[in-house]
Each structure stands twice: as structure tokens, then as C-alpha cells.
Amino acid sequence: DTAVSQTPKYLVTQMGNDKSIKCEQNLGHDTMYWYKQDSKKFLKIMFSYNNKELIINETVPNRFSPKSPDKAHLNLHINSLELGDSAVYFCASSQDLGRVYEQYFGPGTRLTVT
Amino acid sequence: LAKTTQPISMDSYEGQEVNITCSHNNIATNDYITWYQQFPSQGPRFIIQGYKTKVTNEVASLFIPADRKSSTLSLPRVSLSDTAVYYCLVGAHFSNDYKLSFGAGTTVTVRA
Numbered sequence: 001d002t003a004v005s006q007t008p009k010y011l012v013t014q015m016g017n018d019k020s021i022k023c024e025q026n027l028g029h030d031t032m033y034w035y036k037q038d039s040k041k042f043l044k045i046m047f048s049y050n051n052k053e054l055i056i057n058e059t060v061p062n063r064f065s066p067k068s069p070d071k072a073h074l075n076l077h078i079n080s081l082e083l084g085d086s087a088v089y090f091c092a093s094s095q096d097l098g099r100v101y102e103q104y105f106g107p108g109t110r111l112t113v114t
Numbered sequence: 115l116a117k118t119t120q121p122i123s124m125d126s127y128e129g130q131e132v133n134i135t136c137s138h139n140n141i142a143t144n145d146y147i148t149w150y151q152q153f154p155s156q157g158p159r160f161i162i163q164g165y166k167t168k169v170t171n172e173v174a175s176l177f178i179p180a181d182r183k184s185s186t187l188s189l190p191r192v193s194l195s196d197t198a199v200y201y202c203l204v205g206a207h208f209s210n211d212y213k214l215s216f217g218a219g220t221t222v223t224v225r226a
Contacts, residue, residue: 041219042217044216045215100207101160101207101214102160104160105158
């Protein structure tokens with residue numbers, strides 16, 4: 001059983017399009033995160049939700065909108081895609097806010113904007 | 115968050131022990147030291163965490179001196195499959211920061 005899963009694994013789209021990435025965790029964790037890893041391999045936090053409540057919203061363009069329909073899911077919707085959005089996006093989860101340093105990551109979604 | 119410094123890259127050969135040292139001079143009293151491993155085309159994976167002295171699990175050992183200003187991740191008898199990026203992170207579980215800050219990590223390349 002995959003603990004943290006993401007779909008799709010690859011996403012190729014054109015500038016200006018709107019796309020979504022889905023994330024699900026079956027670990028029973030309360031807290032979920034979205035990270036962006038750029039071409040230089042730096043991993044940066046974008047958002048974090050705890051029990052469906054947004055708790056971290058880093059300096060991310062408002063074209064990015066996370067949605068958490070329940071504790072097990074955290075989706076990322078991106079409007080008006082730009083070339084600079086090309087990156088690998090990782091979803092992660094932790095048991096709760098007290099276990100921030102023990103996160104479980106998904107396999108990543110490689111987004112390519114042309 | 116405590117700033118960490120680790121080597122950019124290390125090369126090794128199969129069967130050798132690899133030691134990666136991370137410096138964290140301004141580590142706080144409540145901070146833990148955590149290491150993650152990231153294989154190519156995969157998400158980071160939590161491998162070990164410690165507060166002081168030595169911690170060992172099936173993957174690695176973590177050595178932390180008494181002053182806690184540095185730590186060393188030890189990978190025993192590496193194989194080609196240990197080629198990965200290793201990240202050192204320092205922070206407190208119950209802080210109000212609620213996030214991990216990854217640096218550049220150490221790229222370990224294991225050769226046959």
C-alpha cells in the first residue's frame with residue numbers, strides 16, 4: 001500500500017492552462033504539505049494543512065490554490081500556468097504538527113509547462 | 115531555524131563506510147537533528163533522527179557530540195543503491211514554525 005500517493009506522476013501542459021495535482025495519504029495523519037523542487041533541486045515548502053485548516057502559506061503566487069476536502073487529501077490547483085512553474089511538486093504528510101520533522105513524501109509530480 | 119552546513123558532494127565505493135558531517139552551530143536546546151535521503155526521481159525519505167549521543171537503525175547511524183554543534187550521518191558498507199542526496203535538518207518538533215527547510219543537501223555517489 002502506498003502511504004502517500006500523487007496523481008498524475010507527469011503533467012505536460014501549455015502556458016495559460018489550468019491544472020490540478022491530487023494527493024492522498026492513507027497513514028491517518030493530520031497534517032499535509034506541498035513542496036516545490038526546482039531544477040537546482042532545492043525543496044521549498046508551499047502550503048501546509050492541519051486537519052483541513054491552512055496553517056502555512058508561503059510566498060506563493062495566488063495562482064496556486066490548495067484544497068483539502070478531508071484530512072486524507074490535499075490537492076493543488078494551478079491557474080494560468082507559466083514557464084516558471086515547471087518543477088517537481090511533492091506532497092507530504094506528518095502525524096501532526098508535533099511531528100513536523102518526520103514527514104512522509106509522495107513520489108512527486110513532474111510538471112512541464114511549454 | 116538553525117542553519118546547517120554540509121558538503122555539497124561525496125564520492126565513495128561499494129562496501130565502504132560513508133560519513134557525512136553537518137554543522138549546526140546555532141542549534142537550540144529543543145532542536146532535534148533529522149536526516150532525509152532522496153533518491154533520483156523520488157520524494158525525500160526520513161531515515162534517522164537524534165537529539166544527542168548516538169542513534170542507530172537499520173539504515174544508518176547518527177553521531178552527535180556533547181556540544182551538539184555538529185552531527186555525523188554514517189552509512190555502513192554502502193552499495194550502488196545508496197547513491198542519493200542526503201539532507202540534514204535541525205529544528206524542534208513542537209515549534210511554531212511547522213515546516214521543514216531543506217538546504218542543498220549532500221550528493222553521495224557510490225561507484226562500483
